[in-house]
Amino acid sequence: MYHLFKGLYLYATSKEEYSVLLLGLDNAGKTTLLEQIKAAHSPHGHPNLKTVPTVGQNVSTITLPDMYLKIWDVGGQHSLRGLWQSYYSSCHAIVFIIDSTDVGDGDLGRLGSDDNGTGAGDDEYGRLNECRLVLEDVLQNEDTEGVPILVLANKQDREDCVEVVRIKEGLVRKVFEGEKGGSVRDSRVLPCSALTGTGVQEAVEWLCSRVKWNKESRPPVMR
Numbered sequence: 001m002y003h004l005f006k007g008l009y010l011y012a013t014s015k016e017e018y019s020v021l022l023l024g025l026d027n028a029g030k031t032t033l034l035e036q037i038k039a040a041h042s043p044h045g046h047p048n049l050k051t052v053p054t055v056g057q058n059v060s061t062i063t064l065p066d067m068y069l070k071i072w073d074v075g076g077q078h079s080l081r082g083l084w085q086s087y088y089s090s091c092h093a094i095v096f097i098i099d100s101t102d103v104g105d106g107d108l109g110r111l112g113s114d115d116n117g118t119g120a121g122d123d124e125y126g127r128l129n130e131c132r133l134v135l136e137d138v139l140q141n142e143d144t145e146g147v148p149i150l151v152l153a154n155k156q157d158r159e160d161c162v163e164v165v166r167i168k169e170g171l172v173r174k175v176f177e178g179e180k181g182g183s184v185r186d187s188r189v190l191p192c193s194a195l196t197g198t199g200v201q202e203a204v205e206w207l208c209s210r211v212k213w214n215k216e217s218r219p220p221v222m223r
C-alpha cells in the first residue's frame with residue numbers, strides 16, 4: 001500500500017524535464033543569456049553579467065509551471081567545439097546564439113565561395129563565415145536531427161549590430177536551405193539582448209512550446 005501511495009504521490013508531483021543546449025561561437029553571449037534566464041526565474045535573482053570565457057560547461061535547471069528546463073551552456077572557443085556533439089543526443093532543443101555585431105553585413109551571398117572560414121580576409125565580414133560553418137556542422141550531425149533550433153541574433157542593444165531580418169535572410173535561411181542545412185526541422189530566428197534581457201522571455205516561451213510539440217520524438221525525463 002505504501003508503495004502504491006508513494007508511486008501515486010510521485011506521479012502527481014513530478015514534472016517533465018527538457019534539456020536545452022546553448023551553442024554559438026565564443027563571445028556570442030551564451031553564458032550571459034543563461035544568467036539572464038536564471039535570474040528571471042528565481043525570486044530575488046540578479047543576473048551575474050560579469051562572465052568569463054567558458055571552459056567546460058555551466059548547467060542550470062529552471063522551474064516553470066509545467067516543466068523543468070535544464071539549460072546547458074558550453075564553451076564556444078574553437079578548441080572546445082569538439083565537445084558539443086556529446087550533448088546532442090540528449091538535448092530537446094538547441095539555441096544557436098549569434099553575435100550580431102560580428103557578422104559583417106550578415107549576408108552570406110556576398111562572401112566568396114572559396115572562403116574556408118579560417119579568418120583570412122574575414123575582417124570586413126567579421127566572423128560571418130565561421131558562424132556559417134559552425135551552424136552547418138550542428139545541423140549536419142545526425143544526433144541533432146529533428147531537434148528544434150532557435151537562432152538568437154544577440155547584442156541587439158548595440159548600435160553597430162546587424163538587424164535580425166538581415167541575419168535571418170542573409171545567413172540563417174541560406175544555411176538552412178543550403179545543401180548542408182540538414183533535415184527539415186522546427187526553427188525560428190529571434191532578436192535579443194542577453195545583456196539587457198530584451199527578448200529573453202520570448203526565447204524561453206518559444207523553447208517551451210517547441211520541446212512539448214516534439215516530445216513524441218524526444219521524450220522528456222520525469223523528475
Ligand SMILES: Nc1nc2c(ncn2[C@@H]2O[C@H](COP(=O)(O)OP(=O)(O)OP(=O)(O)O)[C@@H](O)[C@H]2O)c(=O)[nH]1
Pocket residue numbers: 024025026027028029030031032033049051052053054055074075076077154155156157158192193194195196
Ligand atoms: N552589448 C552586449 N554585450 C553582450 C551581450 N551578450 C553578451 N555580451 C558580452 O559579450 C561578452 C561575451 O559574453 P559571454 O556570455 O561570456 O559569451 P559566451 O558565448 O558565453 O562565450 P564563451 O564562453 O567563450 O563561449 C561579454 O563581455 C558580455 O558582456 C548583449 O546582448 N549585448
Ligand SMILES: [Mg+2]
Pocket residue numbers: 030031032051052053054073074075076
Ligand atoms: Mg560562456
